[in-house]
Amino acid sequence: MTSEALRKARDFEAQYGPHIPAQERPAFHATPTIGWMNDPNGFSFYQGECHLFYQYHPYSNEWGPMYWGHLKTADFLRWDRLPAALAPDQEYDAFGCFSGGAVELPDGRQLLMYTGVQRQHNQEGFLQDIQTQCAAIGDGVDYEKCPLNPVLDGTSLPAGGSAVDFRDPKVWREGDVFYAAIGNRTEDDSGAVLLYQSPDCLHWEFVRTLDRSYNQYGKMWECPDFFPLDGRQVLITSPQDMEPQGLEYHAGNGTLCLIGRYEPEGEGFVRERAQAIDYGLDFYAPQTLEAPDGRRIMIAWMQNWATVRSKPHHCRWFGQMTLPRELSVRNGRLCQLPVRELESRRGAAVVRRSLLVNGETSLPGVQGRTVDLTVTVRPMAGSSYRWFRLHVAKGGRYDTIIRYRPGEDTVKIDRTRGGLPFDIVHTRTFLVRPRDGEIKLRVILDRFSVELFVNDGEQAASTVIYTPQEADAITFEAGGQVLVDVEKYDLLFDEEKEG
Numbered sequence: 247m248t249s250e251a252l253r254k255a256r257d258f259e260a261q262y263g264p265h266i267p268a269q270e271r272p273a274f275h276a277t278p279t280i281g282w283m284n285d286p287n288g289f290s291f292y293q294g295e296c297h298l299f300y301q302y303h304p305y306s307n308e309w310g311p312m313y314w315g316h317l318k319t320a321d322f323l324r325w326d327r328l329p330a331a332l333a334p335d336q337e338y339d340a341f342g343c344f345s346g347g348a349v350e351l352p353d354g355r356q357l358l359m360y361t362g363v364q365r366q367h368n369q370e371g372f373l374q375d376i377q378t379q380c381a382a383i384g385d386g387v388d389y390e391k392c393p394l395n396p397v398l399d400g401t402s403l404p405a406g407g408s409a410v411d412f413r414d415p416k417v418w419r420e421g422d423v424f425y426a427a428i429g430n431r432t433e434d435d436s437g438a439v440l441l442y443q444s445p446d447c448l449h450w451e452f453v454r455t456l457d458r459s460y461n462q463y464g465k466m467w468e469c470p471d472f473f474p475l476d477g478r479q480v481l482i483t484s485p486q487d488m489e490p491q492g493l494e495y496h497a498g499n500g501t502l503c504l505i506g507r508y509e510p511e512g513e514g515f516v517r518e519r520a521q522a523i524d525y526g527l528d529f530y531a532p533q534t535l536e537a538p539d540g541r542r543i544m545i546a547w548m549q550n551w552a553t554v555r556s557k558p559h560h561c562r563w564f565g566q567m568t569l570p571r572e573l574s575v576r577n578g579r580l581c582q583l584p585v586r587e588l589e590s591r592r593g594a595a596v597v598r599r600s601l602l603v604n605g606e607t608s609l610p611g612v613q614g615r616t617v618d619l620t621v622t623v624r625p626m627a628g629s630s631y632r633w634f635r636l637h638v639a640k641g642g643r644y645d646t647i648i649r650y651r652p653g654e655d656t657v658k659i660d661r662t663r664g665g666l667p668f669d670i671v672h673t674r675t676f677l678v679r680p681r682d683g684e685i686k687l688r689v690i691l692d693r694f695s696v697e698l699f700v701n702d703g704e705q706a707a708s709t710v711i712y713t714p715q716e717a718d719a720i721t722f723e724a725g726g727q728v729l730v731d732v733e734k735y736d737l738l739f740d741e742e743k744e745g
């Protein structure tokens with residue numbers, strides 16, 4: 247039965263969502279039907295179709311009691327809107343239906359597993375959350391919350407685990423067994439990922455702690471995911487309250503990828519390497535799926551809690567997802583590239599080899615705000631350069647700059663003039679590894695965002711921008727002399743289908 251709260255939200259989004267003109271949204275990135283979006287939830291295939299749910303507050307462009315919004319996609323680029331899937335309409339989720347996952351049940355129904363949050367006064371009179379895991383079962387459009395809810399509560403935690411910070415179940419199936427990886431806060435006040443198993447997705451038992459922060463990688467570990475990839479085992483999570491470490495991790499809400507091996511009958515998950523997932527300004531809470539063709543595809547919220555105050559005035563949608571990215575492990579690192587479906591959206595190419603850049607220059611036909619651009623930079627025999635800058639979304643007082651410094655092996659992304667008039671961080675710098683002196687920068691522009699992939703996805707960096715679409719120049723600039731290969735495509739989308 248659809249609750250009053252869900253019915254109202256569905257009426258509201260159906261009435262007001264279609265008034266937002268397609269041109270005011272990205273052409274191919276997922277946005278909320280109306281109002282606020284944060285984490286991706288339930289990114290999964292169900293009956294052969296790809297579903298994406300999201301943390302949703304339809305009634306304003308601010309975070310509020312959490313609903314689950316709902317989208318479907320046939321190509322990871324165009325998003326069909328479905329009615330909101332969950333509303334905070336029960337005692338155990340009155341403060342919100344927080345993040346979670348989705349899985350197809352053996353009987354053909356779809357189960358959503360999410361964190362139900364209640365906010366209560368504790369013994370000292372302070373407001374405190376109680377977080378439990380809940381289930382809702384449905385047909386891909388309408389879902390019933392299970393009478394057994396909550397299906398997992400604080401009584402199922404290992405010693406020292408916190409029932410205040412116990413959230414974001416990512417659920418999957420292996421044969422007859424369902425598994426859930428869930429974020430938790432431990433007795434040392436930092437984070438952990440817990441693994442549970444169940445025969446039916448309703449009755450759960452604790453298996454083991456997969457890994458812990460021990461205060462090394464931030465505090466609470468939010469939105470975990472755990473999957474095999476290219477012969478390795480990968481644990482990703484989004485830690486809160488990180489302290490900076492070199493150029494790898496910045497302060498605040500960050501992302502962490504742990505790569506190792508998994509011995510289910512033995513030691514469990516054995517971590518071998520750690521890295522950040524995205525080195526840009528706006529990226530959090532990634533979640534993955536395994537596509538029917540075997541690809542491991544990741545999508546994330548293209549925002550960060552520290553940057554959400556910065557939004558266009560009176561915007562009727564706020565928050566967007568990254569481009570879905572194909573993952574691989576190469577040379578011990580998590581690599582990511584835009585889904586290959588993007589290539590079928592490419593228009594005519596503008597290609598230029600060995601362009602000599604000395605000062606700032608542009609190329610005929612190379613501009614735009616929905617663009618797939620690859621720039622390979624290499625030194626010229628007999629001369630040197632101190633830096634190379636790629637300017638995008640440039641015009642008037644606007645400019646977003648990607649700068650490479652060969653002497654330091656760093657790339658900096660700078661959206662100081664990216665149309666966000668708030669006193670927040672606007673630049674990030676990270677380490678890259680040139681190959682034979684060359685560096686390859688692939689940039690995907692989609693109206694309100696810039697996503698950068700360095701050296702075939704060894705590093706990724708994402709940032710939102712809110713500049714007028716007329717600011718569409720792209721230029722190349724060098725401090726010294728350098729040779730540049732350019733390959734540029736417009737990305738073509740049929741606006742009629744958007745909205």
Ligand code: FRU
Pocket residue numbers: 284285301312344345361413414468469530531
């Ligand atoms: C991460 C997060 C999750 C939580 C959700 C609430 O961005 O804080 O841990 O479930 O957002 O909207």
